[in-house]
Amino acid sequence: MQILIHSADAEQWQAAIAKALPKAKVMTSDAALAERQNADFLVAWQPPGWLFEEQQALKGIINLGAGVDALLDNPALPTDIPIVKLRDAGMASPMIDYVRYGVLHFQRDFDHYARQQTNRQWLEQPVTPKAEWGIGVLGLGAIGARVAQALAADGFPVHGWSRHPKQLEGIRCHHGKEGLATLLGQVKSLVTLLPNTPATRGIINAETLAALPHGASLINPGRGSLIDEAALLEALGPVNAEPPHADESVSGDTGRLRGAVLDAFSQEPLPADNPLWTHPRVLITPHMAAPTPRDAALDQVIDTLKAWLAGEQVPSIDPKAGY
Known part of the structure; x- marks a missing residue:
């Protein structure tokens, strides 16, 4: 051989x-x-x-x-x-860590605290209980299923989505177009772990982002091709706007999305002139979520x-x- x-x-x-x-x-x-x-x-x-x-x-x-x-x-x-x-091959464990950090970044208001530190502002934010912080995991393959179940074990209500029906203990599973719409309306953090296929490219677009509750957050350690970056920037709103908390109404001078943690992009390395680099509510990592x-x-x-x-x-x- x-x-x-x-x-x-x-x-x-x-x-x-x-x-x-x-x-x-x-x-x-x-x-x-x-x-x-x-x-x-x-x-x-x-x-x-x-x-x-x-x-x-x-x-x-x-x-x-x-x-x-x-x-x-x-x-x-x-x-x-x-x-x-x-x-999986050992990639699920670091992926779970990455997604868990992304969720806690918003659920425990670390994004708000970072802005407060810049302004030397001492103000404790009220904590949203985990039981009230719905999480959506798009993609329930070998790694996505492990991530969803780990978050559920942490105490979060987790909704999972796949193209075809699946059943996972402790996860509210959805599938198909109608299932995706149902999931989007119930989550405060959306995690994308889908493969890059013709059916998934651009699945995070203006329509799906508009279906999320006001103040929801996006975590993408999956594939950059899943996201329409122009629609994401539009949903984030102006760089100087105050982001909404989850479930808050959105005014005309702010975006719908609270923030995003992004590890994968349609073009890598991410070009230096890409506006995602400088958006204050975007955290960028260089495709390091789950090394092999x-x-x-x-x-x-x-x-x-x-x-x-x-x-x-x-x-x-x-x-x-x-x-």
């Missing part, structure tokens, strides 16, 4: 996989063409088109991440090869390679659905 690795840390993956599968020939995409073009399996993150074009015998691809949009958008990607993506832990991911990669080597069927993504 010949395994080809392509990623920013390909040498570390090469060493780990070679140790776990000593009989396999494991090489990086820096290997000589004569060696790498005969790979049986590709383990990669955002491989370039030329890597596919030179392959002669590829039987399977393992995507080193939960998002496969960059892979599927590659015009050189073969159409008849199974693709397996990482599912190599040790946890390695187990999935090895299990998949062993299954393929044994001729077993491995659950792969649906390229048309995008996940």
Whole structure:
């Protein structure tokens, strides 16, 4: 079995996989063409088109991440090869931490306290109980489900949404267009953990943002393509406007949305002239919410390679659905 690795840390993956599968020939995409073009399996993150074009015998691809949009958008990607993506693989725990922080940022008024500090203002804000702070989680895959259940365990009423019906203990699950409308009207923090697919691109737009209660907040550690940035800026309102608390009415000189915590963007790195950088109610992080832990991911990669080597069927993504 010949395994080809392509990623920013390909040498570390090469060493780990070679140790776990000593009989396999494991090489990086820096290997000589004569060696790498005969790979049986590709383990990669955002491989370039030329890597596919030179392959002669590829039987399977393992995507080193939960998002496969960059892979599927590659015009050189073969159409008849199974693709397996990482599912959770240790990413759920840091994602839970990130989302939990984003929720508490608004529920415990840390955004207001930051503005008060700028004005040297000492004023305690009344705390909204967790039981009154509804949270919506869009996307109930392996990671989204874990996030939703962790927030529910914290004491928040959690609504989950997916394209198709799902059931999760402790979560009020919704699906479809009507289910999304129902969810949006009941949450004070909206968390987006959907994959990037034709059906989800731009799902956070003027219509969905207008359906949120006044003073709601947005947390996006998922995919940047989910958000219409112009609509988000419009919903946030002028940079010098006082943001509404949840459920407050909105005046003509302020926005509807209280604030946003954003980790993913349609263009990355986020261009320096993007107005989101300077909006005082937007907190930006550089796509760091849930890095892939190599040790946890390695187990999935090895299990998949062993299954393929044994001729077993491995659950792969649906390229048309995008996940």
